[in-house]
Amino acid sequence: MATSTTAPDADRREPRAGSPARVPARRPRGPRRSLLPYLLLAPAIVLELAIHVIPMVVGVWMSLLELTQFHIRDWSTAPFVGLENYRATLDLNSAAGKELLHSFWVTLVYSLLSVGFAWLLGISAAVVLQKPFRGRAILRALFLTPYALPVYAAVITWSFLLQRDTGLVNHVLVDQLGLLDDRPFWLIGDNSFWSLLVVSVWRNWPFAFLCLMAGLQNVPGELYEAAAIDGAGFWRRLRSVTLPMLRPVNLVLLLVLFLWTFNDFNTPFVLFGGSAPEQADLISIHIYRSSFKTWDFGSGSAMSVALLLFLLVVSAAYLLITNRRRDDHA
Amino acid sequence: MRETAGERWGRRIVLTLLTLFVVIPLYVMVTSAAKPLQDVQNGFTWWPSRPTLQPFVDMWSTVPLARYLVNSLVVSSIAAVCSVAVAIFAAFAVSRYRFRGRGVFSVTVLSTQMFPGILFLLPLFLIYVNLGNATGIELYASRTGLVITYLTFSLPFSIWMLVGYFDSIPRGLDEAAQVDGAGPLRTLFQVILPAAVPGVVAVTVYAFMTAWGEVLFASVMTDEGSRTLAVGLQGYSTQFNVYWNQIMAASLVVSIPVVVGFLALQRYFVAGLTAGAVK
Numbered sequence: 001m002a003t004s005t006t007a008p009d010a011d012r013r014e015p016r017a018g019s020p021a022r023v024p025a026r027r028p029r030g031p032r033r034s035l036l037p038y039l040l041l042a043p044a045i046v047l048e049l050a051i052h053v054i055p056m057v058v059g060v061w062m063s064l065l066e067l068t069q070f071h072i073r074d075w076s077t078a079p080f081v082g083l084e085n086y087r088a089t090l091d092l093n094s095a096a097g098k099e100l101l102h103s104f105w106v107t108l109v110y111s112l113l114s115v116g117f118a119w120l121l122g123i124s125a126a127v128v129l130q131k132p133f134r135g136r137a138i139l140r141a142l143f144l145t146p147y148a149l150p151v152y153a154a155v156i157t158w159s160f161l162l163q164r165d166t167g168l169v170n171h172v173l174v175d176q177l178g179l180l181d182d183r184p185f186w187l188i189g190d191n192s193f194w195s196l197l198v199v200s201v202w203r204n205w206p207f208a209f210l211c212l213m214a215g216l217q218n219v220p221g222e223l224y225e226a227a228a229i230d231g232a233g234f235w236r237r238l239r240s241v242t243l244p245m246l247r248p249v250n251l252v253l254l255l256v257l258f259l260w261t262f263n264d265f266n267t268p269f270v271l272f273g274g275s276a277p278e279q280a281d282l283i284s285i286h287i288y289r290s291s292f293k294t295w296d297f298g299s300g301s302a303m304s305v306a307l308l309l310f311l312l313v314v315s316a317a318y319l320l321i322t323n324r325r326r327d328d329h330a
Numbered sequence: 331m332r333e334t335a336g337e338r339w340g341r342r343i344v345l346t347l348l349t350l351f352v353v354i355p356l357y358v359m360v361t362s363a364a365k366p367l368q369d370v371q372n373g374f375t376w377w378p379s380r381p382t383l384q385p386f387v388d389m390w391s392t393v394p395l396a397r398y399l400v401n402s403l404v405v406s407s408i409a410a411v412c413s414v415a416v417a418i419f420a421a422f423a424v425s426r427y428r429f430r431g432r433g434v435f436s437v438t439v440l441s442t443q444m445f446p447g448i449l450f451l452l453p454l455f456l457i458y459v460n461l462g463n464a465t466g467i468e469l470y471a472s473r474t475g476l477v478i479t480y481l482t483f484s485l486p487f488s489i490w491m492l493v494g495y496f497d498s499i500p501r502g503l504d505e506a507a508q509v510d511g512a513g514p515l516r517t518l519f520q521v522i523l524p525a526a527v528p529g530v531v532a533v534t535v536y537a538f539m540t541a542w543g544e545v546l547f548a549s550v551m552t553d554e555g556s557r558t559l560a561v562g563l564q565g566y567s568t569q570f571n572v573y574w575n576q577i578m579a580a581s582l583v584v585s586i587p588v589v590v591g592f593l594a595l596q597r598y599f600v601a602g603l604t605a606g607a608v609k
Contacts, residue, residue, distance in 0.1 A: 034429070036423075036427070036514060037423040037427040037429040037432075038423075038429070040419040040420060040422055040423035041419070041420050041423050041424075041435060043416045043419060043420070044416050044417065044419070044420035044439070044485060044489065045435070047416060047478075047481065047482045047485060048438070048439060048442065048482060048485065050478075050482075051450070051454070051478065051479060051482035052442040052445070052450065052482060053442075054453075054457075055449075055450045055453035055454050055457065056445075056449065056450070056453070058453040058456070058457060059449055059450070059452060059453040062452065062453060062456065067456075072456065072459065073459065073460075073463065074460065074463065075456055075460055121348065121351075124344050124348070125344070125345075125348055128340075128341040128344050128345060129345075131333075139345060139349065140596070141593045141596065142349065142352055142353070143348060143352055144592070144593065144596055145352065145356065145589055145593070146352060146355075147592075148539070148588060148589045148592035148593060149585050149588070149589060150539075150542055150543035150559070150560070150584060150585055150588060151543045151545060152543065152545055152559070152560045152563055152564075152581075153359075153563070153581035153582075153584055153585045154355070156563060156564075156577055156581055157355050157356075157358060157359045157578065157581060158355060160358065160362065160370075160574050160577070160578065161354075161355060161358055163574075165373070166370055166371065166372065166373065166374055166574065167374055168354070168358055168374050170374075171373060171374035175373065202351065202352075202355070210596075210599065210600065213600060214600045214601075217600070233334075234334070234336070234337050234340075256444070259444045260444075262446075263445075263446035263447060263448070265447060265448060265545070265546045266543075266545040266546065269545055269546070269549070270545060270564075273564065273567065274549075274564070284446060284447070284448045284546075287448050288448060288451070288546075291452055292550070297452050297455075297456065300452050301452050301453070304446065304448055304449040304452065305449070307446055307448070307449070308445060308446065308449050311444075311445075311446070315444070
């Protein structure tokens, strides 16, 4: 205790300096007070446990059982098989394993393209709507509409547009512009992947737009003034002011969009009417169909758990890399 | 700062393309809802041969749309109100108290929002079915089961946005109320909530939209009696006919309430996202 001479002084000053700022946040007035936050959280915690945490644990347990149609009504009778479900579904030499791997690649390419285009459209709209002009509010509301529509209403409309004989897309491409001789099928075969991608970008880009618009509101106008005085043109200002200032928003936005599109079930389910062609067989719909077609919930759970592990690893790696880069910059 | 001619034209082109991309499907939805059936069975037309409101009448009898609508309304409203009620208490705790486990709670709750829905589907299906067999509590194929499921779906984001709104309300107001002798709950209900009304309304609309638009669980966890719009709208494609005009009419009708609600409150969604992103 070399500093003993100053210590009493510091102790005496501390309550005066520290308390006014801290009192509202921390109110240590007896045990009832300290329990209060937990009581307030209790309903939320109970619900999260019941609908998210417990099912997740149950899901892991199910993946270790031979849980076929004979055992679903009373799962206590399902025999424990260890990692057998994982071995069977992830075995890349088997037919099921090959299908799963194919579905995985489709989903990965779909997610990367969908997030990329959604971000590109979102940033374009956010940048051109940054400065006020007449009609800006209307355009902003219009651009948000695809996101506000219920997903099934939006996707069902697209499936109408993409019908081979009665849809708008073929009418424009074949009848009006004459670009194609034959009417292509958009919802089966190779084209179905691109249809799915367009619909997903249409649905998701407004979310990117909303987040980027919110992010741009935090960029001080003086930065642009200063850049303009330095003679920076549009692209230079975008690269040196806008994008760096949006970095925190982008980090979260890209990850969230990626996870959402990777897990996307609604778009293919509604677009293709309950199933999906092989070329657009996203992983969620693949698991769904193989689980409810064969009623083999054990291997369905195994695939779900494997999917979760993959997404956890990707998210953790993403956060690690982006955090390290931020440290380098600082 | 002057805008160059290139920038002005660039802006016009970008806005025109984006507007076309967004508007064309919406336009088709609206105009096709006013088409007679033969218009949607033959080649596509940009305008109805004979504009009619008949699809808006017929859509109620082709499928039991009224029942689906009531189911969706009941499930989504109850889920939204419960979700926001639970979220208000949780957000109050996170915003106003520093307690052990605060960070863990926030991270865990938010991360469940990111998990694949399919991961919860099979276990919840099994739990609901087996719980029904064992105790007689019917959660599978019942509206109660859907309400419970949906309210937890919107809960994480509701809590997150409400924490943002509550944080933006000055703590000085709390302290003034406490000096007047108000306990924590009175502070919440008489000081914080009145100041956060727009935020609470925005979060309620968000929770309603989440339940209103959910497809995956609706397709597995409902039967004919508890079916919601998300699944019910697919009933217009029968073996013999696809009533595209009625599908578009029904889609329009079920979209308008949520779109209007969302657009009216978009300002507060932006505010909620900004508040959350700053942290």
